[in-house]
Amino acid sequence: MVKEWLTTADGAPVYDNQNSATAGEFGPILIQDVHLLEKLAHFNRERVPERVVHAKGAGAHGVFKVTNDVSKYTKASFLSEVGKETTVFARFSTVAGELGSADTVRDPRGFAIKFYTEDGNYDIVGNNTPVFFVRDPLKFPDFIHTQKRDPRTHLKSPDAVWDFWSLSPESLHQVTILMSDRGIPATMRHMHGYGSHTFLWVNDAGEKTWVKYHFRTNQGVKNLDVNLAAELAGTNPDYHIEDLHNAIEAEDYPSWTLCVQLIPFEEAQKRPELLFDVTKTVSQKEFPLVEVGTMTLNRNPENYFTEVEQVAMSPGHLVPGIETSPDKLLQGRLFAYGDAHRYRVGANYSQVPINKPVSPVNNNQKDGAMRMDNGSTSINYEPNSFNEVKENPAVKPAGYEVHGEIGHYSYDQNFYTQAGDLYRLQSDEAKERLVQNVVDAMTPVSKDEIKKRQIYHFYQADKEYGTKVAQGLGMEDVIKEF
Template identity: 70%
Template structure:
């Protein structure tokens, strides 16, 4: 590995002591706002592109509704889930991750799967992907990761050297990379893929009892993926293939639908489960925590104006409603800040007043002024709190459930570092034909990498996941498995 004597610093020149782990209260957190290096990285990253989204720039959206099909009030007091048959309007945005606004729909990339529920208690945003895991598990690494997916600053070309260098130095990415390089890496359409909340969240019921949950949207259209050659052909002939397919399906009353399920874990299991349940690079076994049906999502109305609805739609995993709360997931903790901050920069401080983002519930707060304030700005009402003039007041019954924290405030990683079991299990679940395509996709992606050092390092990760897996990739690259793996 190459070395240098340059010390990483903040933008004001102070040396950075840890660029891999955000500062948390104990190993599980939560993340501390005093980690100014983390906040600076995320805030600066959100302002690197104007005006399209830094990530998830290319997307399509639709309106629809969510209908509850199972009574889960024993687990959450969220009112939009309070009774079977209850319907809540929603808006969804699908997207690719790395490409620009004009990029092709059919590239190999995760797909964003962001749902905005317009509930009577305010908007609830569930902002996930079409995969149950992610490449990294700490938000402090997110700007660096996305930089590798973007263009080289000199050539302005995509850079496989950066992609594989980062992944090979971040073994936690192995599970997501395996999924990305599999058949699921190129969905046939937005309608023919699943969606996931990916993170672990907390549900709280009316009695103040809590559980951990993970969300799974299962497509009723069935899983379908694209052959790599057909995907490449479509990228040239119809780069808006997925956008067109979604619009036409809804226009022709072929309304896409998904069943929503959750996995539910008792709070105490988080301390003993064989993988850290807050690590977004890992899944929970469905044998341990089976899927429980929640409801059904149906998309039945196209936007009338792409910019006003799809482009100006803003989603944040920090938009909760009573009964749904955050977990100590370090990637989620960073996103709670970063997403809304991105919207304040890209769309404006008053982005939630736009029609596509405006809650259907009444809004009462003391936020005033700012660019593009299009409502009456609170009129002449009281503009501070506390006050004795009848202004809106807090409701203590809606405070988040208290939780214990322990340990030293320090930049530390997760306690568990097994990055190989789950991708190895996934490989062994595939048919021989699926394995062949997976290996071919990986080999094809890694061949342009210039340094054998990077290739060997990544081969070592594949080999640790499954020896056959690593050997086949090594052979495809004309290399050998590194000694001592």
């Protein structure tokens, strides 16, 4: 029996809190979904002044160099020819911890790159995992609330974490990665990075190709033993920040090879659930990695606050030749990231030196806090009869057709196949560590109901996976009920 109905801040009842309103089942999110906009906008304003997520991180300057010709897929100028170099700034971070938290906790790592191109800044804002816990932005504020501190005790809450995950089975793929050896990278230099979402590349002829980004570390993947990670959290909580800084100072410059999966545009009609559901990956056997270039980090920041803290990256920072997809979580991020920057850094965050593009900026934005360059002209509107600053028809986005009835749709309910495949791919020793990490994390959960629900998800992904978790928690009898 429902005791109270979920409402908006104004008291209006909420119809669906699991799925955003979209134009058709696989179409983009509609701005008329005021519940989603209210939820994301309020979420962006819940913490002052550090980032709500990715609060603690490290950054460095570097260069990206094209090593393979991909101009037949995209007209993006910084990818136009082999040998072309573009300056970049990279930021790596933990996700859930506060600004003073330890670097070596079990947590995904943010992996964000700002490219200073001649057509404006282009940002790839992803993680060190190719998937995420949720696939609809409507659920993101709730998810992060479970990762933060309990509003009553101000302590981290295993109950909240596992209650949410057990009620959101789409999280299982990412949970499996998080609880595996990959959950604690040895350093920021020894982890891969991903754009996570699917994006759209468009060439000069207007031909479209879906693309997924993979940054492959050239240092090799290395992870930390859980006991060593716990020790470092107490003895050197800034271990990852220190490692990146010292490596660059010693001229041991870390680098990553950017590869992409190129997926024919028509595949979106055949398998939209794979392309636009960020909880799933696209097979590299079917769509193998194609090398694009190399990113090398070769200069440390001169001032942590002005560079690492104030850098403002967003998947909405795009350049001609690169467009978005109808991935719902990506669509929500297009709004939420810019809104967070305007709240946290200010309306003029793009004029802060670390965010300032190398290309000319011509717009009619004026005034506001911390305005660096207000311009001398009296013209702050368009169209006008006094200057030649006009829109450019040549950079019209290619776009894509959408259709369907407006409604709140969920992606498919196949939560288990890829998580099970991932479990079975690991060695016996890696499986044992994964299970032990899960057991250790779930042991403090106070309600057996939550544990049982999560064990069910593990069991559906792989019977051995679920059985071993149940045994580790002393709940093997629940397996009989599945």
